[in-house]
Amino acid sequence: MTENNAAIAAIDDARALLDTLLTSGWQQLHVASGDTEIFLARKDGGINPMRVVAQRPAPAIAAPAAQVGPETAVPAPHVATLEHALAVGTHVTAGQTVATVRVLDEREDVAAPVSGMIVRVDAEPGALLEYGVTLLSIAVAA
Amino acid sequence: MPIKRLFVANRGEIALRIVRAAQALNIETVVAVSDADRDSAAARLADRSIVLGPAAAAKSYLDPRLIVHAAKESGCDGLHPGYGFLSERAILPRLCAQHGIAFVGPEPDVIDALGDKLRARAMAGAAGVPLVPGSECVASSADARREGDRIGYPVLLKASAGGGGRGMVIANNGDEAEAGFHKASAEAVAAFGDGTLFMERFVPEARHVEVQLMGDGNGQVLHFGERDCSVQRRYQKLIEEAPCAAMPDHLRRQLHESAVALAASVKYRNAGTAEFLFDVQRQEFYFIEVNARIQVEHPVSEAITGFDLVQEQIRIAGGAGLSVSQQDVEINGHAIECRINAEDAARDFMPSPGRITRWEPPQGPGIRLDSHMSAGAMIPPFYDSMVGKLIVHGSDRADAIARLADAIDNFVVEGVPTTLPLHRAIIAHPDFVENRIHTRWLEQVLLPDYGKKAA
Numbered sequence: 001m002t003e004n005n006a007a008i009a010a011i012d013d014a015r016a017l018l019d020t021l022l023t024s025g026w027q028q029l030h031v032a033s034g035d036t037e038i039f040l041a042r043k044d045g046g047i048n049p050m051r052v053v054a055q056r057p058a059p060a061i062a063a064p065a066a067q068v069g070p071e072t073a074v075p076a077p078h079v080a081t082l083e084h085a086l087a088v089g090t091h092v093t094a095g096q097t098v099a100t101v102r103v104l105d106e107r108e109d110v111a112a113p114v115s116g117m118i119v120r121v122d123a124e125p126g127a128l129l130e131y132g133v134t135l136l137s138i139a140v141a142a
Numbered sequence: 143m144p145i146k147r148l149f150v151a152n153r154g155e156i157a158l159r160i161v162r163a164a165q166a167l168n169i170e171t172v173v174a175v176s177d178a179d180r181d182s183a184a185a186r187l188a189d190r191s192i193v194l195g196p197a198a199a200a201k202s203y204l205d206p207r208l209i210v211h212a213a214k215e216s217g218c219d220g221l222h223p224g225y226g227f228l229s230e231r232a233i234l235p236r237l238c239a240q241h242g243i244a245f246v247g248p249e250p251d252v253i254d255a256l257g258d259k260l261r262a263r264a265m266a267g268a269a270g271v272p273l274v275p276g277s278e279c280v281a282s283s284a285d286a287r288r289e290g291d292r293i294g295y296p297v298l299l300k301a302s303a304g305g306g307g308r309g310m311v312i313a314n315n316g317d318e319a320e321a322g323f324h325k326a327s328a329e330a331v332a333a334f335g336d337g338t339l340f341m342e343r344f345v346p347e348a349r350h351v352e353v354q355l356m357g358d359g360n361g362q363v364l365h366f367g368e369r370d371c372s373v374q375r376r377y378q379k380l381i382e383e384a385p386c387a388a389m390p391d392h393l394r395r396q397l398h399e400s401a402v403a404l405a406a407s408v409k410y411r412n413a414g415t416a417e418f419l420f421d422v423q424r425q426e427f428y429f430i431e432v433n434a435r436i437q438v439e440h441p442v443s444e445a446i447t448g449f450d451l452v453q454e455q456i457r458i459a460g461g462a463g464l465s466v467s468q469q470d471v472e473i474n475g476h477a478i479e480c481r482i483n484a485e486d487a488a489r490d491f492m493p494s495p496g497r498i499t500r501w502e503p504p505q506g507p508g509i510r511l512d513s514h515m516s517a518g519a520m521i522p523p524f525y526d527s528m529v530g531k532l533i534v535h536g537s538d539r540a541d542a543i544a545r546l547a548d549a550i551d552n553f554v555v556e557g558v559p560t561t562l563p564l565h566r567a568i569i570a571h572p573d574f575v576e577n578r579i580h581t582r583w584l585e586q587v588l589l590p591d592y593g594k595k596a597a
Contacts, residue, residue: 016496
C-alpha cells in the first residue's frame with residue numbers, strides 16, 4: 001500500500017470512529033491501538049484523557065482525606081493472573097513495582113504510573129485478570 | 143477424552159461458527175476477544191468471553207502465551223484456533239500440549255513440516271503426488287533450451303535465490319529460453335548476487351483446486367470432495383465452488399487419491415486442505431501446498447456432503463476418531479460461496495470499516511450465511527474486512543448461480559460499501575457462467591472493465 005493509500009485508510013478509520021460516536025449515545029470515544037490513539041468527544045463530552053490523567057472520586061475506604069488527592073487506577077496490561085500486590089497504605093514512587101502478574105510460567109512486574117499511596121487493591125491474588133481491569137488504585141499525595 | 147469446555151482463539155464469523163458447533167455438541171465455550179471485540183456476536187453467544195489485550199492483534203489474537211494462559215485459567219480442555227492468526231503456528235499446539243489442552247488441529251511437527259515449502263514438496267513427491275514439472279539448476283543457455291524442450295513450453299526461468307518476480311522470465315519456445323537464460327541470469331546477479339537459475343513449467347491459465355481432508359491421526363484420512371477457488375485477486379480467493387465442475391471424473395478421482403495419500407503419509411490429524419494447480423489445457427494437476435487448518439471456504443464442502451466439518455474437528459480433537467467412512471461421503475449438487483468484504487472495489491478494494499446501519503440478509507432454501515454482523519454492528523479497522531460468507535446450494539452449477547444471483551439481489555447492506563455488487567457482476571459474466579475462468583481471470587478480464595464502469 002502506498003503512503004497515500006495508508007493516509008486515506010487512516011482518514012477512513014477516523015471517519016468510521018466519528019460515525020460511531022455520532023450514531024451512539026456516547027459522550028466520548030477513546031481508541032488506542034499500537035502507537036496510535038484517537039480521542040473524540042461531543043461538545044459537552046469528557047475531558048481528553050490524553051491530556052489529563054483520569055480522575056476518580058475518592059473511595060469509601062480511603063486513608064484520611066487530607067492525605068489523598070485524585071486516584072489513578074493501575075490496570076492489568078493484558079490477560080494475566082495476579083500473583084502479588086503491595087498492601088494498602090504503601091507509599092510508592094512512579095516506576096516502582098506495585099504488583100506482579102503471571103502468564104503461564106512467566107512473571108511480570110507492573111509499575112506504578114504515578115507516585116502516591118496505594119488506597120485499594122481491587123483484585124484478589126490468584127484471580128484471572130482481563131486486559132484493562134483495575135489491579136489497584138493509587139492516590140496521588142495531596 | 144471428549145472436550146468439555148472449548149476455548150475459541152479467533153474472532154469474526156469463524157469464532158461464532160465454532161461456538162455454534164460446540165453448542166450443538168453440548169460443549170461449553172470461552173471466547174477470546176481483544177478490547178475492540180468485547181461486544182462481538184461470538185462473545186455474546188459464548189458462555190464466557192475473556193479480554194486478552196488491546197485491539198492490536200499482536201497484543202491479543204497473535205500472542206500464543208496470552209491465549210493458552212486464558213484457556214488454562216478458564217478451565218478449558220480444548221482450543222480451536224480457527225483460520226488465520228495463530229492457526230498454523232506450531233507454537234500454539236505445543237503450548238497447548240504442555241498445559242494439558244487438546245488442540246483442534248494437526249500435530250505441531252506436521253504443521254512445521256507442511257509450512258516449509260521445500261519439505262512439503264518433498265513429502266508430496268514421496269507420496270506420489272504430481273509436482274509442477276521443473277528442472278534442477280540450469281548452467282547455460284544450451285541447458286535452458288534442452289530443459290525447456292523436456293519440460294514443455296511455456297516455461298518460467300527463476301532465480302534460485304529469488305523472490306518478488308525479479309530474475310523471472312517466461313519463455314514460450316527454445317529461442318526464448320536461450321535469450322531468457324541470459325536476461326534472467328543477469329537480473330539474478332544484479333538483484334541477489336547469484337545467477338543460479340532453475341526452470342518450471344508455466345501454466346498461464348490455471349485453476350485453483352483443493353481437496354478437503356480429515357484425518358484421525360492414525361493414518362486414516364477421508365476426503366470431502368474438492369473445491370474450485372479460481373476467482374482470485376492478488377492470491378486472495380473471492381468465490382469458491384464445490385465440486386470443480388471443470389474437472390473430469392477420472393482426474394477428480396486421481397486428485398482425491400493424491401491428497402489422501404499425502405495426508406495419510408504423515409498420519410495427518412484433524413482438518414486440512416491440499417491445494418493444487420489444475421492445468422485445464424493439459425488436463426494435469428500439480429501440488430501447491432497443504433493448509434493445516436479449517437479454511438474460510440469449508441461451507442461449500444459441507445453443503446455438498448451434508449457434514450458439519452467443524453463439529454467433526456472438535457470430536458476428533460476430543461479423541462473420538464472419524465465418525466464416518468469414505469463411502470458415507472456422497473457429493474450432492476453444487477455449492478458456491480462468496481466472501482463479502484467491507485471494501486470499496488471502485489477504490490482499489492480499500493477496506494471500509496464503519497458501522498452497519500442496515501443488514502437484511504436473504505433467506506430461503508439452499509441459502510446459508512456465515513456472518514457475525516447485524517444492524518448496528520461495528521467493523522473495527524484493526525482486522526480483515528470480511529463481514530460474512532454467503533453460501534448457496536443448488537442441484538447443479540447453473541441452479542446454484544441462479545440462487546446466488548437471487549440471494550445477492552435480496553441482500554440489503556447499508557452503512558459501509560461491500561463487495562456484493564462485484565460478486566453480482568462476476569457471477570453474471572459469461573466467462574463465469576460458462577466456467578471459463580482461471581486464477582488470473584478476475585484481474586485480467588473482469589476488473590479492468592469493472593473499474594471503468596465504477597469510475
